[in-house]
Amino acid sequence: MKTFFKNKLVRVISFVLVLTSSFAFSVPLTFPGLVDWTMVARIREEGLHRSKVMEYESYIVDVLGARLTLSRDMQRAQVWALDEMKKMGLSQVNSEAYMDYGVTWDNEYVSAHMIEPDYMPLNAYPVAYTAGTEGKINAEAMVVDIQTKEDIELYRGKLKGKPSRTSKRYKALAAIDKIQRGEFYYNIDKTVGRFHSNLTNIKKELRQFVTYGNKKIVNMDIKNCQPLLSTLLLKSTFWKKSKTINIYQFSGIYKQYGNTSIKYNKNIQDILHYIMLVENSKSQASKGFQKYIKLVNSGDFYRGISKTIAPNTIYDKDKMKVMMFMVFFSSNRFIGQIKAIPKKLFKIKFPEVYKVFQLIKKNNHATLPIMLQIIESQIIVERATKRIGMERPNLPIFTIHDSIATIQGEEAYVESVLKETIFEYTGLSAKIGKEFW
Numbered sequence: 001m002k003t004f005f006k007n008k009l010v011r012v013i014s015f016v017l018v019l020t021s022s023f024a025f026s027v028p029l030t031f032p033g034l035v036d037w038t039m040v041a042r043i044r045e046e047g048l049h050r051s052k053v054m055e056y057e058s059y060i061v062d063v064l065g066a067r068l069t070l071s072r073d074m075q076r077a078q079v080w081a082l083d084e085m086k087k088m089g090l091s092q093v094n095s096e097a098y099m100d101y102g103v104t105w106d107n108e109y110v111s112a113h114m115i116e117p118d119y120m121p122l123n124a125y126p127v128a129y130t131a132g133t134e135g136k137i138n139a140e141a142m143v144v145d146i147q148t149k150e151d152i153e154l155y156r157g158k159l160k161g162k163p164s165r166t167s168k169r170y171k172a173l174a175a176i177d178k179i180q181r182g183e184f185y186y187n188i189d190k191t192v193g194r195f196h197s198n199l200t201n202i203k204k205e206l207r208q209f210v211t212y213g214n215k216k217i218v219n220m221d222i223k224n225c226q227p228l229l230s231t232l233l234l235k236s237t238f239w240k241k242s243k244t245i246n247i248y249q250f251s252g253i254y255k256q257y258g259n260t261s262i263k264y265n266k267n268i269q270d271i272l273h274y275i276m277l278v279e280n281s282k283s284q285a286s287k288g289f290q291k292y293i294k295l296v297n298s299g300d301f302y303r304g305i306s307k308t309i310a311p312n313t314i315y316d317k318d319k320m321k322v323m324m325f326m327v328f329f330s331s332n333r334f335i336g337q338i339k340a341i342p343k344k345l346f347k348i349k350f351p352e353v354y355k356v357f358q359l360i361k362k363n364n365h366a367t368l369p370i371m372l373q374i375i376e377s378q379i380i381v382e383r384a385t386k387r388i389g390m391e392r393p394n395l396p397i398f399t400i401h402d403s404i405a406t407i408q409g410e411e412a413y414v415e416s417v418l419k420e421t422i423f424e425y426t427g428l429s430a431k432i433g434k435e436f437w
Contacts, residue, residue: 068128071106175202193377195399208437212396218411221403223431224301226372231293239272245426250374271359278352288352309345331365332358376402384421
């Protein structure tokens with residue numbers, strides 16, 4: 001919107017300048033009747049006695065404040081500007097999209113304190129697009145004095161990520177220390193139901209050194225968990241009441257679509273109608289779903305999708321994982337960015353699947369990953385571990401999101417429980433990976 005007004009203003013000023021220049025060269029300034037003094041007087045009267053410039057300026061600066069592109073503050077300012085224009089009596093008032101893609105960023109909370117050698121609160125504000133710290137961190141402070149471009153070279157390589165690296169090391173050491181001292185803790189995520197504990201919060205590289213009663217541990221995870229669970233969302237039965245797993249069973253998912261009844265929620269009905277249309281079609285569209293599902297069930301999903309999307313390139317599993325991360329977690333608007341090329345390739349090869357994911361994320365791009373993680377938590381936390389607890393109450397088990405760890409020698413039993421639970425709950429046949437610590 002800011003650019004819209006700027007461009008419009010530039011056009012108006014340009015028009016006035018051209019008009020003024022034309023008259024300056026062709027008409028004497030003293031030509032009788034050239035100036036409408038009555039109109040000039042009215043304009044002066046408005047400006048001197050009824051101007052709202054300072055009122056608008058005060059509201060924009062003191063109330064609306066900073067307006068970072070795509071932020072909630074920017075959206076609030078746009079709504080206010082449109083309302084004010086309508087109050088003025090302007091017609092056909094609307095906003096024009098400007099860079100309505102990419103990552104949103106809002107500062108929700110920041111608090112900084114000096115803790116050594118003495119305590120002192122600090123005035124601090126994060127630079128836009130700074131990543132969150134995911135909680136309180138302790139980091140070494142470093143004072144810098146950058147006045148010129150040459151000064152930047154003095155600190156090159158010394159500042160980037162310094163607090164992050166320090167905090168990660170601190171958190172890793174603290175996690176190890178708590179396990180060693182027997183200070184165990186846990187909490188369950190209120191949004192998706194994931195179970196968090198000492199083990200989930202410890203770095204992956206350090207887990208291999210964890211033992212239970214001097215016994216080594218083996219971790220079993222659901223292979224390609226999120227792609228596998230995403231195939232549930234491609235079935236019309238998931239989007240309506242049925243005997244199988246469906247959206248009506250999840251209050252957490254339901255909240256993502258507001259308070260409107262699922263039966264009458266337009267977004268959900270759009271998803272259902274599109275999937276039913278594809279299912280009932282005998283065209284290439286119906287084959288799109290099946291091609292994706294077949295790859296997921298192949299046992300080597302990332303290699304298979306790599307051959308489909310980039311058959312002439314060297315297989316890189318990490319790049320394929322990044323692509324699927326974009327597909328599941330990024331907003332619909334992100335596809336307009338240069339970095340979204342992998343996501344665009346997925347859309348080209350799997351347009352029907354992408355369309356479903358796009359509809360799911362229409363109002364909130366977090367809805368899709370939340371759905372997948374809620375289903376995952378239902379399988380791991382609410383079903384598999386509870387069954388193990390009832391059948392083998394003395395068997396030590398530990399969950400790490402989409403996996404269950406236990407002592408080596410018991411992996412066959414836990415694997416069978418995982419497979420049976422997934423099939424009974426979702427109808428999906430999962431493959432289980434093992435990681436021996």
